[in-house]
Amino acid sequence: MAAAAAAECDVIMAAPEGPGLLGGEEQTRREAESFKEQGNAYYAKKDYNEAYNYYTKAIDACPNNASYYGNRAATLMMMGKFREALGDAQQSVRLDDTFVRGHVREGKCHLSLGNAMAASRCFQRVLELDHTNPQAQQELKNASTVLEYERIAEIDFEKRDFRKVVFCMDRALEFAPACHRFKILKAECLALLGRYPEAQSVASDILRMDSTNADALYVRGLCLYYEDCIEKAVQFFIQALRMAPDHEKACLACRNAKALKAKKEDGNKAFKEGNYKLAYELYTEALGIDPNNIKTNAKLYCNRGTVNSKLRKLEDAIDDCTNAIKLDDTYIKAYLRRAQCYMDTEQYEDAVRDYEKVYQTEKTKEHKQFLKNAQVELKKSKRKDYYKILGVDKNASEDEIKKAYRKRALMHHPDRHSGASAEIQKEEEKKFKEVGEAFTILSDPKKKARYDSGQDLEEDGMNMADFDANNIFKAFFGGPGGFSFEASGPGNFFFQFG
Structure with missing residues (x-):
């Protein structure tokens, strides 16, 4: 391989022949190999920045050596720079289509970036060159797994099963950690699930690497939109549309955000003006x-x-x-x-x-x-409502309470219903007693205050079970003999004072 690489260098650097020039080419090749060996040493020590620098020097010295590009691709992959690594890996196999490691690295870069179809083609090429290559066999299975997760996620997104989509994208990202597309889909679903901090974190990570990524700008706007920060959301949607004027989701979200903001503000304005019917609409x-x-x-x-x-x-x-x-x-x-x-x-x-x-x-x-x-x-x-029993408002005056008692006491007095059935007599007697209780409590300022505040009246020594409504009635109407009910016709009675 080294001889072949040297021969390629000779072709690129073709010049008039002579012993001195040939010696110069050999010196350049040796320098390139030295740079590569130093790069290998730094790579082994996991000092990838220095490894990258030395592999670059090797490439500069001898730009037609496939292995130099392959080594730099491996270094970039360890640095997480899969897109740059992909370029080097592709160059390595352009220089030498039989370079197995170059095809493997190209496939791994494609897979890491989420292009499982392209990755599959690379691993299939490896197996054409080396039928039993175990790495290619495993990576081909990994690529198929990613394609299956993509297929399921697409179906579940249409079904609005966003949790399932997040699950699929998490599994796919285990094989494709640098795929922005998978990350964006996950972030969008997290936003739709109301998991805004997680969604924003994913989108922000992408924007730190690529501030012009329209999908990430859209997701950031979506999170703000769903958190009711509509004005800020619109700004992100507009920015996304500047980057990608045909971005359908950003366009729809921007239109909805503007319409929602306008309707809500119009409703608030109508409410403040007292136009409640319009505000409702x-x-x-x-x-x-x-x-x-x-x-x-x-x-x-x-x-x-x-x-x-x-x-x-x-x-x-x-x-x-x-x-x-x-x-x-x-x-x-x-x-x-x-x-x-x-x-x-x-x-x-x-x-x-x-x-x-x-x-x-x-x-x-x-x-x-x-x-x-x-x-x-x-x-x-949960107690008796004495105001309802008397038929008065809670703010009724003392005079209104007395008038209400007079009316209700006469209405439910047992003598008035002496000719009724036993069941009716029992019911009216109960109501008569309740009217007396209500008057006793509400006509006494102290008891009324305790009743209104919800306190227990029995703490005042009142036992309503032993309450005698007739005594209250007699006291109110002037004592014994001061009243009687007399019939004035069938079913009619009038009250007569003594």
Whole structure:
């Protein structure tokens, strides 16, 4: 091989013959071999930078020696510079098509860069030259494995099974560690799975090596877009389109991002202006732009929930907040909005659950107070609602409470229903007693305050089981003998004072 290489050098450096010139060629060949040997020594010590320098000197001295290119290719491969190594490996086999190691290295470079078809052709050429070459046989299997992972990943991407695609790309990258295409596909799927930091890391690594890589710019933009940083995302999409004007995914994402940003801003503007119906329509239109943008859609659902609460469509507001939480279960604002709607619709257990979730996440004084208020309302909701029993508002005045008691006490007094069935008499007697209880509590400022705050009234020594509604009724209407019910016709009664 050395003799052949020397002969090639002689051809390239052809000049007038003479003993002095021939000696010069031999000196050059010896220098080249010396450089190669020094390169080999540094390679063995894993000092690849110095090995590269000496192999380069050997090539400069004798540019037609296939083994020099092959050695430099091996060094570049150890340095992870597979693209540059590929050029040297290809040059080595151009100089000597029977150079087995050159074909092996070319194949390994192609495979590392993700071109499994080209790699297969190289390893098949090796087997043509050396039928039993074990390295080529194994590498040919590796290339077939990569092609199979590519095939499966393509099918699974169409099925939107992004986890499976990530799995396939991870396996393929074990054989093709320098393949930007595989890394980009993995990063895109990670972004679509919501694993934004991982996706950004992969894309950023590629951009450090190649700042003009349109696919990596697109993935960086996609991560920002899905994290609701839409304005920054648009900048990356535009940059990707500058590098590759026909980049379909970047074009679609850029269009969606701009449309989403505009609709959301229009909806916010309508809300601030108090035009809730228009705001509702705009948020709804925005939600239809891109179902994959989970974070932005969560905010849109929450915004629409706020609109519905303003329109007093509280159940619709609860549904919107629930949808927001399904998309982003860490979205505190959606929990708070839904909890308030639960409070407004007296669904206190659900409100407590939401406020507990919020307080566990953010232990602020405000959130603690929200939770405490909901717990008080829940406790109160499990007792008799004396305001409802009297039919008055919680802010009713003392006079309104008295008027309400008068009306309800007369309505449910047992004497008024003496001619009714036993079942009705029992029900009316129960209601009469409850009306008396309600008046007793709400007409006493101290008891009313304790009741309103959710405290236990029995701590005041009140045992409602022993409560006598007739005594309250007599006291209110002026004592014994101060009243009677008399019939004025079938089923009709009137109250007569004594």
